Amino acid sequence: xxxxxxxxKLSEWIFTTDHKRIGxxxxxxxxxxxxxxxxxxxxxxIEQSSPGATIVSDVYTGxxxxxxxxxxxxxxxxxxxxxxxxxxxxxxxLIPLMIGAKDVAxxxxxxxxxxxxxAGIVVALLTFVVPDKPDxxxxxxxxYSIKSGGNLALYVFTVHLIGFSSxxxxxxxxxTIIYMRAPGMGWMQLNMFIWGSFTALIIQLVFVPVLAAAxxxxxxxRYLGTHFYDPSNGGDVLLYQNLFWFxxxxxxxxxxxxxxxxxxxxxxxxxxNRIFNYxxxxxxxxxxxxxxxxxxxHHLYYSGMPDWIRIGQMVTTLLISVPxxxxxxxxxxxxxxxAITFNIPMYYGVAALYLLLIGGLTGIPLAMTVMAVxxxxxxxxxxxxxxxxxxxxxxxxxxxVDFWFPKxxxxxxxxxxxxxxxxxxxxxxxxxxxxxxxxxxxGMPRRYWDYSQFPAxxxxxxxxxxIGAFIVAVGMIITVSNWLFSAISGEKAxxxxxGSKSLEWTHTETPPGPGNFPKDxxxxxxxxxxxxxx
Amino acid sequence: xxxxxxxxxxxxxxxTALLAxxxxxxxxxxxxxxxxxxxxxxxxxxxxIGAVFLAAGLYWVFKxxxxxxxxxxxxxxxxxxxxxxxxxxxxxxxxxxxxYLAAKGWTVWNEYRNVPRNALEVKVTGSMWTWSFEYExxxxxxxxxxxxxxxxxxxxxxxxxxxRMNSVDVVHSFFLPEHRVKEDLMPGRVTYLWFQPKxxxxxxxxxxxxxxxxxxxxxxxxxxxPQAEFDQWLANMKKGGQGA
Numbered sequence: 060x061x062x063x064x065x066x067x068k069l070s071e072w073i074f075t076t077d078h079k080r081i082g083x084x085x086x087x088x089x090x091x092x093x094x095x096x097x098x099x100x101x102x103x104x105i106e107q108s109s110p111g112a113t114i115v116s117d118v119y120t121g122x123x124x125x126x127x128x129x130x131x132x133x134x135x136x137x138x139x140x141x142x143x144x145x146x147x148x149x150x151x152x153l154i155p156l157m158i159g160a161k162d163v164a165x166x167x168x169x170x171x172x173x174x175x176x177x178a179g180i181v182v183a184l185l186t187f188v189v190p191d192k193p194d195x196x197x198x199x200x201x202x203y204s205i206k207s208g209g210n211l212a213l214y215v216f217t218v219h220l221i222g223f224s225s226x227x228x229x230x231x232x233x234x235t236i237i238y239m240r241a242p243g244m245g246w247m248q249l250n251m252f253i254w255g256s257f258t259a260l261i262i263q264l265v266f267v268p269v270l271a272a273a274x275x276x277x278x279x280x281r282y283l284g285t286h287f288y289d290p291s292n293g294g295d296v297l298l299y300q301n302l303f304w305f306x307x308x309x310x311x312x313x314x315x316x317x318x319x320x321x322x323x324x325x326x327x328x329x330x331x332n333r334i335f336n337y338x339x340x341x342x343x344x345x346x347x348x349x350x351x352x353x354x355x356x357h358h359l360y361y362s363g364m365p366d367w368i369r370i371g372q373m374v375t376t377l378l379i380s381v382p383x384x385x386x387x388x389x390x391x392x393x394x395x396x397x398a399i400t401f402n403i404p405m406y407y408g409v410a411a412l413y414l415l416l417i418g419g420l421t422g423i424p425l426a427m428t429v430m431a432v433x434x435x436x437x438x439x440x441x442x443x444x445x446x447x448x449x450x451x452x453x454x455x456x457x458x459x460v461d462f463w464f465p466k467x468x469x470x471x472x473x474x475x476x477x478x479x480x481x482x483x484x485x486x487x488x489x490x491x492x493x494x495x496x497x498x499x500x501x502g503m504p505r506r507y508w509d510y511s512q513f514p515a516x517x518x519x520x521x522x523x524x525x526i527g528a529f530i531v532a533v534g535m536i537i538t539v540s541n542w543l544f545s546a547i548s549g550e551k552a553x554x555x556x557x558g559s560k561s562l563e564w565t566h567t568e569t570p571p572g573p574g575n576f577p578k579d580x581x582x583x584x585x586x587x588x589x590x591x592x593x
Numbered sequence: 594x595x596x597x598x599x600x601x602x603x604x605x606x607x608x609t610a611l612l613a614x615x616x617x618x619x620x621x622x623x624x625x626x627x628x629x630x631x632x633x634x635x636x637x638x639x640x641x642i643g644a645v646f647l648a649a650g651l652y653w654v655f656k657x658x659x660x661x662x663x664x665x666x667x668x669x670x671x672x673x674x675x676x677x678x679x680x681x682x683x684x685x686x687x688x689x690x691x692x693y694l695a696a697k698g699w700t701v702w703n704e705y706r707n708v709p710r711n712a713l714e715v716k717v718t719g720s721m722w723t724w725s726f727e728y729e730x731x732x733x734x735x736x737x738x739x740x741x742x743x744x745x746x747x748x749x750x751x752x753x754x755x756x757r758m759n760s761v762d763v764v765h766s767f768f769l770p771e772h773r774v775k776e777d778l779m780p781g782r783v784t785y786l787w788f789q790p791k792x793x794x795x796x797x798x799x800x801x802x803x804x805x806x807x808x809x810x811x812x813x814x815x816x817x818x819p820q821a822e823f824d825q826w827l828a829n830m831k832k833g834g835q836g837a
Contacts, residue, residue, distance in 0.1 A: 118810070119807075120806070122805065122806035122807055122808065122809070123806055126803075126805070126806070126808075194805070194806075195803075196803055198803075200763075200764055200802075200803070201763075202762065202763045202764070202780065203763040203764065203803070203804060203805055206762065206763060207805060290779075290780045290781020290782070291780065291781070294781075295781065296764060296779045296780060296781055296782070297779070297782070330657065330666050330668075331659070331664065331665040331666045332665075332666025332667075332668040333666070333668050333670065335668055335669075335671075335679075336671055336676055336679050336680060338676060338680075339676065339679060339680035342680070361766065361775050361776050361777055362764075362777045362779075363776065363777055363779065363782050363784040366702075366706055369702075370699055370702065373695055373698060373699070374691070374692075374695050377691035377692075377694060377695055378688065378691055380687045380690070380691055381684050381687045381688055381691070384683055384684070384687045385680055385683065385684060387646065388679070388683055391646060391649060391650050391653070392668070392679075393668065394650065394653040394654055394657060395653050395657065395668055395669075396657060396666055396667045396668045396669070397653075397657045397666035397668060398657065398658075398659035398660075398664035398665055398666045398667075399654065399657050399658050399659055400658075400659050401658070409650075409654055412646075412647070412650045412651075412654075413647065413650075416643050416646055416647055417643070420639045420642060420643050421639070423635065423638075423639060423694065424632070424635050424639075427635070427694060427695070427698035428698060428699075428702050429628065429631065429698045429699075429701045429702040429705055430628070430631065430632065430635065430698065432705065432773070432774050432775055432776070433628060433770070433773040433774065433775070435775070435801075436766060436768070436775065436801040436802065437801070500632075501770065502768070502770025502771075502799075504768065504799060504800075504801045505801070505803075506803045506808060506809075507808065507809040508809055509809040509810065510809065512738070512797050512799060512812045513797075591665040591666055592665045592666065592667060
């Protein structure tokens, strides 16, 4: 990549080691996963819109179809969209630009990461062509996943490929952030997105190997005849659940922390303000790294774990509200005495305030052991994690694309279409998930496609939720097609259309050329990405 | 004077003892009622926190709109003390609320886990995709969700019921929405839950841990009947007769 290329060559994209192109490859892959997983969500919602078989064949075999949709929706949204969208696309594109580096520390390993990710997506897609489609949810709990006729190997190999990709990416970015910051750039001068990614990647590096081990033992049990999870031969069913959630709860923070980072960037830039109590927010993020590994049992509150650990981890889980609260205060505080301009990224930013509150606060009863024995595994839980993991984090990816769109594509986003897309998305998610909160409290279980044993009014709530899902679908189609449309025919963007003070806007061309910065970046002790009024 | 004080103290002690007694042995613990009560408290707690944050956020979003070109924010640059206070005070408040909720939650949790001594014990076995119930005298019942036949779980009103549960195949979860409780069943372990049937009538229990193809259909009738009727039903079943 020593000279600027003329025209489009596919090989230049496939074999690229440029972090910006790799970031875009991650984005394309993750949006593809999002689209497919979204179609699965629509199928699920249509099926649930009435009790009995709506689109599945009949009440005896309908589960075979429905459970594959559920599996693919969960696995693809988390492993294929949210994690790669935030720690693949956003981290790749933004980390070197924000710290003033020419690229990541190990560009070829970075290319390997994105190849592994794409390979993982391809293996996951085999779900739709193999006869024995996986049907054991993204959690893959044994003994069901071992007894099921579904193809466990596809699931495990997808996790291996994407997990390997994540581990390599974590090492790469951590080294980049630690050693490749511009001369003069201290830790307390970093962008909030850098802190969000730094803390998320530490969590990823520590916990992904545990998941890899857990699913590998699953593979051995199924295909090699071992008995790690088989109690009749001395194994233990709960071992898997503990290992799985020991990774998968921290994985929530791998998504949450960079998502928060993105919204901090948008607030600071659009309010032209410094981050309120920057250090408290940074220590909040570090605090999450510290508690991330001590809370997994809240996924096992009714799984037959000993009482002492159910109560102990209720306390640690509730205490997450302290670091998250500090981060939230500094997020809201960044608006205080700001000079706020409203545009599309800021629309998503304001929506995020609300999503963070609803998603975060509904987590509090679920953190309480005794509340969770009723609310857990109901559509209340389902709506809770969709608000915080699904919608808050998805909005952060969409807001990131919209915010950095001028830098990435060199063109401005078409505002009218983006606004229509935003409002449909925002209204749609509320119409979808509020009814699920309500019937969840009344006992609607998760992962059901028939619910005839429950009162008839459940069907009305499910119908409303289904309408909401279609509103979101239209909003998403408008939003994503608008990116393509604007990237081709949008108005040309200047180097710094938002008037930001962050390096990726102030020191690069639009779009940034090979090597990112025309001149080497040096910052002084007074510099911060948020120094709008010194 | 001294006598008056000590008499009043005695009276106070006596009253306290009386009041304490009123709540203790005679009263039947009812976890579901405690759950509903706690749920209301938690909702109030969440509503207050949410309203404060949302009001502040929305107010600032509208109040601090940029009014002229090139305007920059004037957010405060916090002194060291102010920064520490803005972290320590909210952290203290959040922790106070956390410990308050944890204490309340733990209290109700103890009700959930301490099975009353007079409880009726029923053995529950989960299998793909049926629940079966075995009573102390060896009577076994099931319920078929397709034909809606079978007795399912029959319990006497007013007597606590403890379920000792195990699964023969995969993980299931016995969920009693009306009684606000669930617990997983799995091979290799025996788990338990208990509940207090308060009124005559039919409710349901349904599987809430994903268990494959017919997961949605793995439910059973739970029928609460008066004690006398229950005793008669159990005796009839023992003789091989038909149930209620």
